[in-house]
Amino acid sequence: MHVTSQKADESAQQSQAMLRSIVSLVLCIHLFCVAVVLASNFRRSPLQSRLVSIFAPYTKLLDFDPEFTPYYYTLGRNSDDDTWLVIDLYPSADQSVTQQQIAQTMRVPEAGSNWLDERRRGFQLAKLLAARADPEAEDDNITGEIARSVGGWAMRQSGNKRAVVRCMRRMSQPFDLATLNPGFPPDRPTDPAYDATVYAADVWIDEDQQVQMQKRASRAEVAPRQRESGSSSGSPSVSSPRGQQ
Secondary structure (H helix, E strand, O other), X not given: OHXXXXXXXXXXXXXXXXXXXXXXXXHHHHHHHHHHHHHOOOOOOHHHXXXXXXXXXXXXXXXXOOOOOOOOOOOXXXXXXXXXXXXXXXXXXXXXXXXXXXXXXXXXXXXXXXXXXXXXXXXXXXXXXXXXXXXXXXXXXXXXXXXXXXXXXXXXHHOOOEEEEEEEEEOOOOOOXXXXXXXXXXXXXXXXXXXXXXXXXXXXXXXXXXXXEEEOOOOOOOOOOOOOOOOOOOOOOOOOHHHOO
């Protein structure tokens, strides 16, 4: 009876040792996958790219997207801030936006899971437009084509004929909250006070059913418009991005 009890204890100890070994192995593999993904999100080498593609089916299940999710710390640049697109839609292409009511407002990307490829593409599109709209790297060809494509897509989806496409950027809070300017709440980093328009364009469908686009210029970028005699006193169709809400 004593021999049987001793064998049972030895068997239980072996089972526990085997279980600990398996758990340790799984934990090491998990930590290795995560470490490779985190280390490969900035200037990855060909070997890192290969390892990331191998581990992607597992790391994506944990919302560790090797292709689109940046895990390095922010450097405080404008390109590190969150960006998105807002499209205000109007029913008529023949009237300016000041002469008609907003029919619908769309946001790209829309709310949903970050696992969705469409949502990730929306973030990438907004980030690209914001980067090309910055004065240091301004490229009207790229920004104009993005605004035209996004506005055209939104109008086709909704059946409207005019749109105002805005690229919004949410400024990051400073490390020292005491340096915040008045009007910026320190306890709400997603407050609208932190949101700024970095690019805006009017997009409409003309009489030939072609999508047209015109960038909106701020008052500081254009000379005052001289009104001709006999012209109406209505507002121009293209005005300051911040003036159209």
